[in-house]
Amino acid sequence: MTGQVPDFSIHELHLPESLDGLDGKVFRELSSVMDAMVLETWGNLERASSAQARLAGWRDTPYAVSRHVFARVDGRIIGHASCEVPLKDNIQTAWLEVDVLEGYRRYGIGTALLRTVEGIAKAQGRHVLQAHTEHPIGLAGAEGVPGGVPDVAPGAAFCLKNGYTLEQASRFSTLDMDHNAEWARLEFAAHSKADADYGVLAWTNRCPAEYVDRMAGLMGRMSTDTPAGGLEIEAEDWDAARVRQLEDTMLAEGQTALVAAAQDRRTGELVAYTVIYLDPAKPGVAEQDDTLVAPPHRGHGLGMLVKLANLRRLQTEYPAVGRVMTFNAEENEHMLSINVQLGFKPAGYDGEWQKRIK
Secondary structure: OOOOOOOOEEEEOOOOOOOOOHHHHHHHHHHHHHHHHHHHHHOOOOOOOOHHHHHHHOOOOOOEEEEEEEEEEOOEEEEEEEEEEEOOOOOOEEEEEEEEOHHHOOOOHHHHHHHHHHHHHHHOOOOEEEEEEEEEOOOOOOOOOHHHOOOOOHHHHHHHHOOOEEEEEEEEEEEEOOOOOOHHHHHHHHHHHHOOOEEEEEEEOOOOHHHHHHHHHHHHHHHHHOOOOOOOOOOOOOOHHHHHHHHHHHHHOOOEEEEEEEEEOOOOOEEEEEEEEEOOOOOOEEEEEEEEEOHHHOOOOHHHHHHHHHHHHHHHHOOOOOEEEEEEEOOOHHHHHHHHHHOOEEEEEEEEEEEEOO
């Protein structure tokens, strides 16, 4: 779109009970527009959530609530913004998201959406605002830029213009599942280091009741033991109820979770874990999400051990999956090294941004 600044309006989204019928019409339209935004950035929908996943994932929980707004031009949805606030910890923080279709940028629509969700955050007493931007590898201006987040890229330039500071860069990597020639050698090395003292457990979707308290302890460490750059992130308090809430949400989203965990044979404690998520709406792709090794147990090959166990299981049980996505902080050199050895290759970078308000 070029020329005259278009008339636009901003509306609050009311989540429907379901995707069906008239009640879900606006949500379905918004979800389709968000898919179009992902296509504009990445050229495919591998990073897009399904409409079912968005609807379930945006519902309020005891741990976080969110509000969503959208912009219309000539009756058509052309932009979206959200504000999510945690309720149990990080209670000074709000997570914001803003996106506008390419043809409607530079008309002040994105700024108006941002001001709306910043106002929502401020009204809820939040003073630390965090957001992220996405940058495919090979993007013009990214060559030689530390972390691959060029300040001339549209999202980065928008953040800088509005007072946000880049606090961390995350590498977005993908693995073609047929690139596994080195896995046998890596498995042998990992088992040689770990087998005397550690075993591997596996489950789907719901953690066995006898391990859920131990799993909660590990998941709580994800907020403190993984690199956060300059982002202000407080420790999260996880218990069995919070684990179950996350599991319930992922199931409502239609996702399947494959979990591999390392158990200390001497104490019975869970000391490492990794998760792969699958969405039937995207049968050819999976996402490797959290991976953590508790600090006292590092140096025993457990990160490689649990990741390979989960990838082998994925390979056997979901042979249609041809690609796995994952994200790692650029400063997380050890985990990046594991992923590179497994065959992951950089596909892009995400910028993690922050602004403090009064």
